[in-house]
């Protein structure tokens with residue numbers, strides 16, 4: 001983790017739920033991704049991602065067993081990291 005990484009709480013992420021013009025953010029392994037521009041191209045369809053809009057999508061992402069290509073694609077959409085929950 002670098003100091004330049006922007007930290008957000010899960011409450012911040014929840015605002016980006018894709019509703020009413022909001023963008024769609026999801027969390028995978030404590031990293032936060034803005035997948036708004038990717039959802040329509042998702043091979044599994046946009047709905048699967050929308051189910052996790054504004055939430056932690058780690059279980060959904062891992063349960064499908066995405067390819068390493070899919071994991072690499074995520075990097076492009078990274079917007080920040082979850083803040084350290086242990087300090088609260």
Ligand code: HEM
Pocket residue numbers: 026035038042043044045048049052057060061064065066067068069070071073074077
């Ligand atoms: C949010 C939770 C997600 C769930 C539950 C999910 C689920 C799935 C499912 C079920 C498929 C299979 C579709 C099919 O074969 O018909 C799939 C494929 C795929 N998904 Fe997702 N997905 C999620 C997020 C993402 C994200 C964020 C990315 C990349 C930015 C991604 C990239 C891909 C790719 C590239 C494939 C094609 C197969 C592969 O390369 O693994 N998915 N996904």
